[in-house]
Amino acid sequence: MTNLILNIDPGTIDWSRAQFALTAIYHWLFVPLTLGLAVIMGIAETIYYKKRTDFWKKTTQFWQRLFGVNFAMGVATGIILEFEFGTNWSNYSWFVGDIFGAPLAIEGIVAFFMESTFVAVMFFGWKKVSAGFHLASTWLTGLGATISAWWILVANAWMQYPVGCTFNPDTMRNEMTSFMEVALSPFAIDKFCHTVISSWIIGAVFVIAVSCWYLLKRRHVCMAVQSIRIAVIVGLTAALGAAVTGHKSGQTVAQVQPMKLAAMEALYNGGNEMDLTMIAWINPFEQPNYTKEEEPPMKLALPYGLSMMATNTLDGYVPGINNLLNGYIKADGTVEPSADEKIARGRLAIQALSDYRKAKAEGADEETTTAYLSTLNENYQYFGYGYVMDKRDLVPSIPINFWAFRTMVGLGCLFILFFGLVIILIFDIPFVSLLFRRLLSAIGLLPETASDRTTAAEAMPRWLCWSAIIMVPLAYIASESGWLLAEFGRQPWTIQDMLPTWVAVSELQSSSVMITFFLFLILFTTMLAVEISILLKQIKKGPEL
Amino acid sequence: MTYTFLQHYWCFIVSLLGALLVFLLFVQGANSIIFSLGKTNQERRLLINSTGRKWEFTFTTLVTFGGAFFASFPLFYSTSFGGAYWLWMLILFSFVLQAVSYEFQNKLGNFLGPKTFQCCLVLNGIVGPLLLGGAVATFFEGSNFIVEKSNLIDTGAITPIISRWANASHGLDALLNPWILVFGLAVLFLARTLGILYIRNNVNDANILTRSRYQLAGSATVFVVLFVTYLVHLLLKDGFAYNDSGTIFMEPNKYLNNAVDMWYLTLVLLIGVVLVLYGIMTDYLSDSRKGIWFAGIGTVLTVAPLLLLSAWNHTAYYPSTADLQSSLTLENSCSSYFTLNTMFWVSLLVPFVLAYIFYAWRKIDSKKIDQTEIAEDDHAY
Numbered sequence: 001m002t003n004l005i006l007n008i009d010p011g012t013i014d015w016s017r018a019q020f021a022l023t024a025i026y027h028w029l030f031v032p033l034t035l036g037l038a039v040i041m042g043i044a045e046t047i048y049y050k051k052r053t054d055f056w057k058k059t060t061q062f063w064q065r066l067f068g069v070n071f072a073m074g075v076a077t078g079i080i081l082e083f084e085f086g087t088n089w090s091n092y093s094w095f096v097g098d099i100f101g102a103p104l105a106i107e108g109i110v111a112f113f114m115e116s117t118f119v120a121v122m123f124f125g126w127k128k129v130s131a132g133f134h135l136a137s138t139w140l141t142g143l144g145a146t147i148s149a150w151w152i153l154v155a156n157a158w159m160q161y162p163v164g165c166t167f168n169p170d171t172m173r174n175e176m177t178s179f180m181e182v183a184l185s186p187f188a189i190d191k192f193c194h195t196v197i198s199s200w201i202i203g204a205v206f207v208i209a210v211s212c213w214y215l216l217k218r219r220h221v222c223m224a225v226q227s228i229r230i231a232v233i234v235g236l237t238a239a240l241g242a243a244v245t246g247h248k249s250g251q252t253v254a255q256v257q258p259m260k261l262a263a264m265e266a267l268y269n270g271g272n273e274m275d276l277t278m279i280a281w282i283n284p285f286e287q288p289n290y291t292k293e294e295e296p297p298m299k300l301a302l303p304y305g306l307s308m309m310a311t312n313t314l315d316g317y318v319p320g321i322n323n324l325l326n327g328y329i330k331a332d333g334t335v336e337p338s339a340d341e342k343i344a345r346g347r348l349a350i351q352a353l354s355d356y357r358k359a360k361a362e363g364a365d366e367e368t369t370t371a372y373l374s375t376l377n378e379n380y381q382y383f384g385y386g387y388v389m390d391k392r393d394l395v396p397s398i399p400i401n402f403w404a405f406r407t408m409v410g411l412g413c414l415f416i417l418f419f420g421l422v423i424i425l426i427f428d429i430p431f432v433s434l435l436f437r438r439l440l441s442a443i444g445l446l447p448e449t450a451s452d453r454t455t456a457a458e459a460m461p462r463w464l465c466w467s468a469i470i471m472v473p474l475a476y477i478a479s480e481s482g483w484l485l486a487e488f489g490r491q492p493w494t495i496q497d498m499l500p501t502w503v504a505v506s507e508l509q510s511s512s513v514m515i516t517f518f519l520f521l522i523l524f525t526t527m528l529a530v531e532i533s534i535l536l537k538q539i540k541k542g543p544e545l
Numbered sequence: 546m547t548y549t550f551l552q553h554y555w556c557f558i559v560s561l562l563g564a565l566l567v568f569l570l571f572v573q574g575a576n577s578i579i580f581s582l583g584k585t586n587q588e589r590r591l592l593i594n595s596t597g598r599k600w601e602f603t604f605t606t607l608v609t610f611g612g613a614f615f616a617s618f619p620l621f622y623s624t625s626f627g628g629a630y631w632l633w634m635l636i637l638f639s640f641v642l643q644a645v646s647y648e649f650q651n652k653l654g655n656f657l658g659p660k661t662f663q664c665c666l667v668l669n670g671i672v673g674p675l676l677l678g679g680a681v682a683t684f685f686e687g688s689n690f691i692v693e694k695s696n697l698i699d700t701g702a703i704t705p706i707i708s709r710w711a712n713a714s715h716g717l718d719a720l721l722n723p724w725i726l727v728f729g730l731a732v733l734f735l736a737r738t739l740g741i742l743y744i745r746n747n748v749n750d751a752n753i754l755t756r757s758r759y760q761l762a763g764s765a766t767v768f769v770v771l772f773v774t775y776l777v778h779l780l781l782k783d784g785f786a787y788n789d790s791g792t793i794f795m796e797p798n799k800y801l802n803n804a805v806d807m808w809y810l811t812l813v814l815l816i817g818v819v820l821v822l823y824g825i826m827t828d829y830l831s832d833s834r835k836g837i838w839f840a841g842i843g844t845v846l847t848v849a850p851l852l853l854l855s856a857w858n859h860t861a862y863y864p865s866t867a868d869l870q871s872s873l874t875l876e877n878s879c880s881s882y883f884t885l886n887t888m889f890w891v892s893l894l895v896p897f898v899l900a901y902i903f904y905a906w907r908k909i910d911s912k913k914i915d916q917t918e919i920a921e922d923d924h925a926y
Contacts, residue, residue: 174841
């Protein structure tokens with residue numbers, strides 16, 4: 001087996017990973033804003049459809065103009081990702097293409113065409129189609145984008161939790177056995193709900209920030225206030241929804257990717273009644289020595305929190321990194337093998353597969369081939385471990401996972417507070433709004449003149465407007481942190497327990513992938529700079545009210 | 546449904562998507578000549594806004610074509626994309642540039658200037674059809690790759706990678722084959738011809754209409770010459786065939802034999818060619834501006850059977866010139882019965898999708914684009 005591993009240029013693996021990460025991170029700068037803005041401009045246009053006032057039409061068109069600039073970048077960066085599975089991960093494409101290709105094809109047929117057809121009507125159809133047809137087109141554009149996200153997340157969830165498939169030793173690949181298990185796996189449902197709902201937060205924060213800038217400049221005040229009112233309802237609903245779905249996602253991860261959970265918690269040694277780490281000192285640039293350290297220094301933890309999160313009980317058992325490497329007894333009494341045993345059984349599976357194919361090619365009798373198949377099937381669940389040379393490779397980056405998780409959750413809590421405060425101030429909620437205004441006024445965060453409020457615009461203090469603007473980069477950091485956790489937490493696997501990254505790549509010179517990496521970096525960065533410049537100019541110009 | 550039926554069915558669906566993609570390359574074709582067809586900034590803006598309302602269809606069809614290929618023939622996806630890395634990367638880079646060029650070029654804040662993005666549209670207009678055409682030509686001419694599935698588990702293998710390119714150029718070597726270039730150029734000039742016909746149908750501008758007629762004659766002539774040249778070469782060349790045991794061998798005049806054996810495909814192809822020529826001639830010789838509909842339908846009817854000739858009737862559709870037995874056939878590269886069968890039911894949505902695209906397209910195109918509309922449209926590119 002050693003030869004197999006050494007014959008792949010390590011540079012190719014690293015650059016291929018870096019390129020996929022780069023293109024995915026860029027793509028995800030644009031997709032959540034598309035998903036979030038689609039909801040908000042859909043609501044704005046629905047109000048226009050009901051009221052038929054020029055104000056709501058112009059408000060809708062303004063947000064659609066910003067949507068258009070962002071949408072183009074999402075499309076441009078998205079095409080690369082689909083084809084990169086073939087260009088940079090060719091072994092992967094064959095090994096699981098029978099399962100993985102289907103969601104991508106369905107996405108194209110069902111979602112992309114819907115999105116691209118109706119986005120054209122949305123942009124160019126104002127004077128050409130009826131108001132009802134236009135409204136339907138706006139919602140269908142958002143629906144298309146959301147359905148597209150569904151199928152992409154189904155594909156990604158399958159990489160985290162491969163279900164509904166079986167290995168075929170004759171074709172040397174995994175083949176789908178249940179479409180419903182793939183399309184409706186619990187991991188996919190959690191992932192879709194959490195990802196899409198959290199994308200609405202970005203849309204809401206963006207709209208509130210732009211509107212707050214108008215409030216600061218005292219321009220387009222009416223549009224700004226009305227837009228904030230729509231966005232903050234969407235935002236608060238999404239932030240609370242993201243917390244609920246995030247908790248559910250955490251439980252699923254605990255069940256199917258315990259190493260990811262251990263890494264994101266920096267949990268070296270597990271046990272019962274485990275605490276949830278709120279904060280601890282993990283050097284961001286160095287993998288901690290988890291075999292020697294008991295636990296990270298300066299740890300502040302919520303008692304029983306991790307057991308509760310992972311098992312829904314206060315005393316539930318949660319394995320740590322060392323337990324996962326050395327083996328442990330699960331709550332149901334079964335033994336989870338050690339990494340060494342899994343590696344040995346993985347090699348046994350690979351050897352049995354090799355022997356089976358050799359025997360079949362030589363025309364061996366059925367008894368012989370059945371025996372090899374039997375060995376393969378008994379050990380196939382550890383097939384991917386057979387390619388692992390050092391069990392330390394099975395531990396993902398603890399610093400990245402630890403800090404990404406805390407950044408995502410911490411900012412998520414901040415968004416709930418932010419949206420909660422904005423909703424109290426922008427709407428006149430009986431008793432509550434007055435109480436908060438007077439409290440803020442008493443501590444000097446709201447001018448005295450605004451404590452009894454005359455208009456909604458005056459109820460938004462300047463510091464809150466500036467905070468809203470600062471929230472925009474924070475929302476993106478939270479969203480990207482979620483993806484860093486999802487993808488780094490799965491390492492070293494391309495497909496969990498089945499295919500490590502170093503066996504999934506294409507045979508390319510590392511220099512080729514390095515060149516395309518930098519070409520993408522330059523191209524996408526330039527395009528991003530142009531997009532931001534255009535967005536800022538469009539915002540400065542404002543709606544044509 | 547038998548496994549063989551599903552393999553052929555999915556080959557048909559992928560070919561149909563490929564044919565629709567070639568038709569929709571009229572967007573690229575028109576973009577490749579924006580500087581010669583539009584002499585002023587206003588005229589160029591009119592042209593760009595005309596194709597700008599359709600570019601998403603081309604883009605989406607390309608993505609769906611890729612997705613359908615991945616789902617139905619994953620070994621092709623693995624071998625071609627992973628092997629011909631540079632060829633596909635160049636195609637993708639050009640399409641990335643195109644995707645933002647419309648939205649960005651005339652917006653306030655575009656610090657690169659409109660001309661930069663217009664040049665990107667021209668670049669994609671030339672590179673996209675030329676290289677996509679070249680990639681399609683490899684279905685007949687062959688590519689330089691080796692496939693060995695046991696590499697994944699064979700300790701004596703040079704590499705654990707299943708598919709690998711047999712030289713270091715990773716796809717660029719295809720451009721050294723003159724016949725691949727001839728076919729690529731034929732697709733480029735077909736795209737230009739279709740682009741001119743589309744502009745004539747979609748734009749109301751006397752200067753552009755006059756100019757486009759002259760350009761139509763030039764592009765169509767070059768296209769017809771290149772296409773007929775390649776077609777003759779194809780019918781006379783040896784092809785990549787395989788027998789019932791899956792052994793691949795060279796068969797003299799394989800594609801001519803396919804054209805005879807599958808006469809119904811040849812008939813459709815000929816009808817397609819006649820429609821393309823009729824579409825061109827009707828716009829060139831009369832005041833009609835409906836040529837794009839005939840030429841567009843004709844293109845689909847020509848390209849789909851052409852692609853099927855490369856794969857049906859025991860033909861290796863992605864032949865290897867490095868190792869004949871590595872060539873990909875419908876049987877050795879397709880997905881499992883379960884996946885093809887599941888995807889069959891999904892594919893029944895395609896007519897519904899085509900119907901709403903047609904409906905929305907008609908709504909948007911109910912009035913021809915002119916310079917007044919562009920000036921009044923907030924979202925004009």
